[in-house]
Amino acid sequence: MTSKAINLTLKVWRQNGRKDKGRFEEYKANNISTDMSFLEMLDVVNEELTLSGQDPIAFDSDCREGICGQCGCVVDGHPHGHEKGTTLCQLHMRHFEDGDTVVIEPFRARAFKVLKDLMIDRSAMDGIIQAGGFVSVNAGGAPDANAIPISQEIAEKAMDAAQCIGCGACVAACPNASAMLFTSAKISHLALLPQGKPEAARRALSMIREMDALGFGNCSNERECEAECPKEISIVNIARANREFLKAGFFSSVM
Amino acid sequence: MNWITNTLGTSIGKKLFMAVTGLGFIGFLAGHLAGNLTIYGGKDAFNGYAEHLHALGPLLTVAEIGLLTFAAIHVGVGIYLFFQNYAARPVRYAVNKTGGGRTIGSQTMPYTGILILLFIIFHLLNFHFVDKTHTTIFEIVANAFANPIYVMIYVAAMIVVAVHVSHGFWSAFQTIGANHPKYMPIIQVVGIVFSILVGIGFGFIPIYVSILA
Ligand code: HEM
Ligand code: SF4
Ligand code: FES
Numbered sequence: 510m511t512s513k514a515i516n517l518t519l520k521v522w523r524q525n526g527r528k529d530k531g532r533f534e535e536y537k538a539n540n541i542s543t544d545m546s547f548l549e550m551l552d553v554v555n556e557e558l559t560l561s562g563q564d565p566i567a568f569d570s571d572c573r574e575g576i577c578g579q580c581g582c583v584v585d586g587h588p589h590g591h592e593k594g595t596t597l598c599q600l601h602m603r604h605f606e607d608g609d610t611v612v613i614e615p616f617r618a619r620a621f622k623v624l625k626d627l628m629i630d631r632s633a634m635d636g637i638i639q640a641g642g643f644v645s646v647n648a649g650g651a652p653d654a655n656a657i658p659i660s661q662e663i664a665e666k667a668m669d670a671a672q673c674i675g676c677g678a679c680v681a682a683c684p685n686a687s688a689m690l691f692t693s694a695k696i697s698h699l700a701l702l703p704q705g706k707p708e709a710a711r712r713a714l715s716m717i718r719e720m721d722a723l724g725f726g727n728c729s730n731e732r733e734c735e736a737e738c739p740k741e742i743s744i745v746n747i748a749r750a751n752r753e754f755l756k757a758g759f760f761s762s763v764m
Numbered sequence: 765m766n767w768i769t770n771t772l773g774t775s776i777g778k779k780l781f782m783a784v785t786g787l788g789f790i791g792f793l794a795g796h797l798a799g800n801l802t803i804y805g806g807k808d809a810f811n812g813y814a815e816h817l818h819a820l821g822p823l824l825t826v827a828e829i830g831l832l833t834f835a836a837i838h839v840g841v842g843i844y845l846f847f848q849n850y851a852a853r854p855v856r857y858a859v860n861k862t863g864g865g866r867t868i869g870s871q872t873m874p875y876t877g878i879l880i881l882l883f884i885i886f887h888l889l890n891f892h893f894v895d896k897t898h899t900t901i902f903e904i905v906a907n908a909f910a911n912p913i914y915v916m917i918y919v920a921a922m923i924v925v926a927v928h929v930s931h932g933f934w935s936a937f938q939t940i941g942a943n944h945p946k947y948m949p950i951i952q953v954v955g956i957v958f959s960i961l962v963g964i965g966f967g968f969i970p971i972y973v974s975i976l977a
Contacts, residue, residue: 520858533858586861612859619852682863684871685849687775717774726852727775727845729873730935732865745943751776752941758771 512544515607519554521566522614524623531623533612536566543603547590548573548580550602567626575599575739578674581681582627583614588678588737596676596739616681619724620688631677633723637692638675640719641712644705657703670698672740679734679742685726690734692720693750694742700753710761713753776939778841783936785838790933790958792831793925797965803973807902814901839881846874869931869959876928883921890914909973918970926963930956 517538524531536558541550548570555565571579575596582597584590590600605611615623620633659667671694679690696713699705705712728747735744757763771777802813817824869876890908891901908914933955937943942951 522858583857583859586857586859587863591861614857614859617853617855617857619854684866686852687849689775714770717776718770721775724852725775726849727778729779729845729849729870730931730938731870733863734865736863736865744938745945748938748941748943751779751939754774754776755771755780755941758767758777764767764770 512542514540514542515602515605515609517541517550517605517608518610520610520612521626522623523566523626524615525564526625527622541602543601543605545602546573546598547584547600547602548598567624567628569628570598573598576674578676581616581676581678583616583681585612588616588681589676589739593736594739594741596674599739616677618677618680618686618726620686621677621680629677631675633725634675634677634680634688634691636723637688637716637720638695640715641695641699642708642715644699645707646704659702663701667698667701670694670701670742670746673698673738673742674740676739678737678739680725682733682737683726683728684731684733685729687728687734688720688723688725689728689747689750690738690742690744692716693744693746696750696753697746700749709753710757710763713750713757714763717750717754778845779939781837781841782845783939785834785841786932786936788831788834789838790929790936793929793962794958797962800966800969803902803905803969807900810902810905811900835881835884839877842874842877867931869927869929870935872927873931876924879921879924880928883917883924886917887921906973906976909970912974915970915974919967922963922967925966926959929962930959933958 519536519538520533521536522531523534536554538550538554541553545553548568551566551568558565568582569579571577573580575598578596580597581589584597584600589595589597590604592600592604613627615621615627615629616631621629621631624630673691673694675691677688677691680686680688683689696716699712700709730744730747732744735742772780799813799817803810820827891904894904896904909918934948934952937948937951942948
């Protein structure tokens, strides 16, 4: 594929800290190679801003290979941009046209506070994970392989749920700012496996209660999360989490 | 006892209320539609059906109280969820796009819901809280639908109900955790077919009666 260069107009959300009201500002991104990722494009813009003595645009990133869940902004109304099943760091500029105007906003939810520009505080998601607690694993010598039989089908379902990288795009995409896709993926991947069964009831109850307490919205089955998730986590997990929660709430002895 | 509020008071608990009461209304719609179809059998068939219904006496009163309770829960919890969800995103986006998950039904649930509530009040004032001593229910219905404005309101209301149920049907199953690779596609199709049947089935009655009159 031959690489070409495009010119873009960016409308970027700038906000100087939590207290600032924030506003959109316009920037030119000129001579951007279509082989670049979206974040590399922002790097180029930031370099120019820095050289001209201006404050660079703050945004989150870490691995830049789609596995850490650190990056993510809403690009033209889509969390992680318009490409299906990709994180923002894996979104390539070849998916944009020369002359496009691109609007970049932070993920918005009451439970996510903007720290600066496009950077957000996602520690609410850590709160949900912490509420999940632990799994019981026997310490000591290495266990025999296949000592616990798990069917291929169950292993696949658990691994599909475990693909969630905790990026928060589901919350950003949800019209209700609900964290159900994330929480349900975390409940599911452990609930499906024998290793996660002993604590399943306690885990489902405390993760959902914590999710509500942190100020996320209620799921109304709009399915926007599934459509925008970079790991294409299915809402089948939400139904499973509902089941796990109701089972734990009414039939387990966990209060 | 705390476990009850800690279970039913959560987001999933509230959704369970919506799903159970919503499914109850779907059952009611099916029964109500089946009964109303007797109008195509003519005046006597329809009046006969109404008579049979009222012959149930206390049973009917129990059903009415049940429906009223369900309505209070569905409307109350629905409005509460709407405001909670609105508050969960204090700063809105400048650009809003769908990723393809939402439908007309899912996007408009609170609004179609309120319209249905207004319609139900109007409907009960028309046909329930009226003096029925010197007339038959068929006459009351025929009189109402002689007015084209009533016909229009009723047809529009039935479209609104169909839109609400087009999302509500499958959504209720998802809420109670019934999402299975074999059955969910069937549930979704049945939900759409049911909504269309409700829309056309109820919606055509006022038109038919007004043509007849
Ligand atoms: C014929 C009458 C009605 C039927 C058959 C019906 C049915 C349903 C069903 C099946 C659901 C899905 C529940 C779920 O997702 O688990 C639902 C949701 C909803 N209904 Fe109704 N409903 C009716 C009337 C109303 C009324 C009068 C309101 C008044 C405000 C209302 C407001 C809502 C709202 C806001 C939701 C979405 C709740 C959420 O997912 O957050 N509905 N309805
Ligand atoms: S479910 Fe998808 S969108 Fe949500 S946090 Fe996990 S990877 Fe991100
Ligand atoms: S930077 Fe790690 S997923 Fe994008």
